[in-house]
Amino acid sequence: MRIIGGTHRGTALTPVGKGDTGAHLRPTTDRVRESLFNVLMGGRFGDPITKVRVLDLFAGTGALGLEALSRGASHVTFVDSGRMAQKLIRANIAKLRREADTQLIATDATRLPEGEGCNLIFLDPPYGKGLGAKALEAAKAKGWIAAEALIVWEESAAQIAPAGFTTLDQRRYGETWITFLRHSA
Template sequence: MRIIAGEFRGRRLAAVGKGDPGAHLRPTTDRVREALFNMLDGGRFGAPFDGTRVLDLFAGTGALGLEALSRGAAFVTFVEKGRVGQQLIRENLKILDCADRARLIGADALRLPRAEAQADLVFLDPPYGKGMGEKALTAARAAGWIAPEALIVWEESAPQVAPEGFALLEHRKYGDTTVTLLEAV
């Protein structure tokens, strides 16, 4: 895995190795990440990374949040419960020397602590088909993590319905991944 664009463009991230099947560690492929970020960066979403605070739920390796940092996000909070994922995020922050612009919360995305600041951009990449995405969004909103009009980028195996308090913007399909874009209302 590598960073696609921005400050860290071309830098390789820590090798996932065998990953963590028990924790459903399934990194977003470079190809899907590139298509996703090009779509976000080009057009109707303006400049969603410039100075933005980002929340990366079910962060895994941290690749989505790190890509946002590379493209100009001010700060990323990574939420990852799995020990393998936490270690990969720590390694990646060290590789990119950007730990001063990030925080790792080793917690379940369904049981978040109170937010110190709201996020304008939220990446949500729960284990596919387990119904955890909506619960994580509800938990994040209740704990004060989601700013009004925040953009939510939700990866799943199928299109998702907008939960209460969110408006559906669009769905995009990339191979076996469907990205549902929502806005907090």
């Protein structure tokens, strides 16, 4: 796993192997991450990354949020309850020397504390457990999602937009579906 583009392009992230199914670590592959960021940077959604605040729910290794930082995001808040994930996120933040513009919240993504609105939200819950919609609702209720925020939801199937969100696009990459949503505040 590596950073695909931006200022940290080519930097290898802390290895996780094939993931840890017990800890629900299933890193987004470089290929899927590259395709995802090509869509984000392609202009269809304006410029959803430069100088924005990012929320990375079920952050795992932190690769999605760190990729956004590498490409110009101003701040990323990582949320993960797993000890192994927290260790990987901290190691990757340190590796890129991005402590000043990141925060790690060690909690369940469905039980967030109050927060500051973010413009880009990555949502990568354990597949097939129904946690994505719950985490999205918690983030919305606790003030983490800014008006018109773009949500990037990775799952094993295309997702239906919950109330207050609009589906913009859905793409399939092998067994991974990416659903792009807009928060309609």
